[in-house]
Amino acid sequence: MPENQYEDPFEDRFAAALRDTGHSFRTDDPAALVGRGEVRGRRKQLLRRTAVLGGMTGVALVGVGATLLLTPDVHDPRRTSAAAGPAATTSPSAAGPSPAEPFTGDDILRSLKKLLPQGTYKEEQAQGTDSPMPPHAHVVFDDGRGAAALGLSFDRVEPGSEQARQRATCPDKALVKYDDCTTAKLPDGSRLALFQGYEYADRRADTKRWYAELLTPKGHHVLLTEWNAPAEKGAPVSRPQPPLSVEQLKEVVTADVWPRVVDSMPSRKDRSATSEAPSPGTRDKTIGDTLAGLLPRELKIVGEGGQESEYAYLVVDDGKGGSLVQINVQPGMSDMAGVLFDDAEELADGRLVTTRQSPGEKGAEGVVMWTVDTLRPDGLRVVISAFNTPAQHQDATRDTPALTMEQLREIALSTVWDAGA
Numbered sequence: 001m002p003e004n005q006y007e008d009p010f011e012d013r014f015a016a017a018l019r020d021t022g023h024s025f026r027t028d029d030p031a032a033l034v035g036r037g038e039v040r041g042r043r044k045q046l047l048r049r050t051a052v053l054g055g056m057t058g059v060a061l062v063g064v065g066a067t068l069l070l071t072p073d074v075h076d077p078r079r080t081s082a083a084a085g086p087a088a089t090t091s092p093s094a095a096g097p098s099p100a101e102p103f104t105g106d107d108i109l110r111s112l113k114k115l116l117p118q119g120t121y122k123e124e125q126a127q128g129t130d131s132p133m134p135p136h137a138h139v140v141f142d143d144g145r146g147a148a149a150l151g152l153s154f155d156r157v158e159p160g161s162e163q164a165r166q167r168a169t170c171p172d173k174a175l176v177k178y179d180d181c182t183t184a185k186l187p188d189g190s191r192l193a194l195f196q197g198y199e200y201a202d203r204r205a206d207t208k209r210w211y212a213e214l215l216t217p218k219g220h221h222v223l224l225t226e227w228n229a230p231a232e233k234g235a236p237v238s239r240p241q242p243p244l245s246v247e248q249l250k251e252v253v254t255a256d257v258w259p260r261v262v263d264s265m266p267s268r269k270d271r272s273a274t275s276e277a278p279s280p281g282t283r284d285k286t287i288g289d290t291l292a293g294l295l296p297r298e299l300k301i302v303g304e305g306g307q308e309s310e311y312a313y314l315v316v317d318d319g320k321g322g323s324l325v326q327i328n329v330q331p332g333m334s335d336m337a338g339v340l341f342d343d344a345e346e347l348a349d350g351r352l353v354t355t356r357q358s359p360g361e362k363g364a365e366g367v368v369m370w371t372v373d374t375l376r377p378d379g380l381r382v383v384i385s386a387f388n389t390p391a392q393h394q395d396a397t398r399d400t401p402a403l404t405m406e407q408l409r410e411i412a413l414s415t416v417w418d419a420g421a
Helices: 034-047 079-080 103-116 162-165 246-253 257-263 286-294 334-340 404-412 415-419
Strands: 120-127 135-141 147-156 180-183 192-199 208-215 220-227 300-305 311-317 322-330 352-359 368-375 381-387
Touching: 079 120, 103 135, 103 147, 103 246, 147 257, 180 334, 192 246, 192 322, 208 246, 220 246, 220 257, 286 300, 286 311, 286 322, 286 404, 286 415, 334 368, 368 404, 381 404
Parallel strands: none
Antiparallel strands: 120 135, 135 147, 147 220, 180 192, 192 208, 208 220, 300 311, 311 322, 322 381, 352 368, 368 381
8 A cells, every 4th residue: 555644753752662652641630630741742742853853863753654454354362362351350251341440551461462472571561541641561572582672552542633643654754764664444444554664763773663553443542562672772683673573563453452441541531722722823724834835936845744733844946956844833832941942042022043053863964954943932832944855864965955044034933823824
């Protein structure tokens, strides 16, 4: 199937299992602070996008994967066994807990192990659904061919939402370099994705990172990640490939037990209105549309993508070759003033401005990244970057980006973003 177009890297995660914690992170008060925690988590995820923040590393993949269709009538005794759920709360004849019954961390680990090939485990960690934090599990698994880290995480997504549209899709190759990624729609309407790529975009280590990601029509989101090393980062490669094949990844992530884990998660009825509000600049048009309207007329748009509620990119050409331009428009970022804008220029109206000219962060030869980062007094952050290549992981194709620093500054400070055009 054709690869879906989607923005990178999102790619940082909590404790190897939480690739997507930014979308579901909640603070210690599940009744009143859930939405606020989600917003803060999403901010942290956006901050890690090398597309918009020079000097910070990591990519948040908001939906990476690939997949094969499952045969729904194939019976697998391991899948049935895992679906038994919490052993302490079910009878031998019971199918598992009701949606109201929480899954403990041990329940999730037990179910995961029943779905994996034979092997040994260490460094087992898990969080159940009886906590305000998103459930997840992490193990170091060894099938006799080398220890490898595995992470499993869960989330509940509103069907039909922008967040749902971003799940179980392949990252855009203009932003993420990978070996393979395919997606498919399952007979029950679920989207399934399998991704085979790398932990480091610049390939400074041979650590491979493979994902299987599932999103059901009811909003159950399940992500299984594996590496060919005993840790996500900072550990030597222990085997040529991660332990599970793409078919095995598919089998594990689509097990019947996982949607019931999501069903037993705490409700999000108190989600903050801020987390659902459209970003300025996107109420009537996409971020990319707004950005396109602010570009100098001599630039020709030759590529676009990453159309999220707060992010977009365009590839432009002034006749000298393609140049990647990326932008984030993030409301509610006042708490970043002392972190990213400590030495910023302050304009008369209170807006803060910083600029950076730095090497690219994907390891490609000769790539430069020019960035203008701005923060309004109301907390609206607009940050734009341009590159001298049409894709960050490709070597430079021109001496400088197609936009000057002054043009980037003019776009970032445009009142169009404030007006919500």
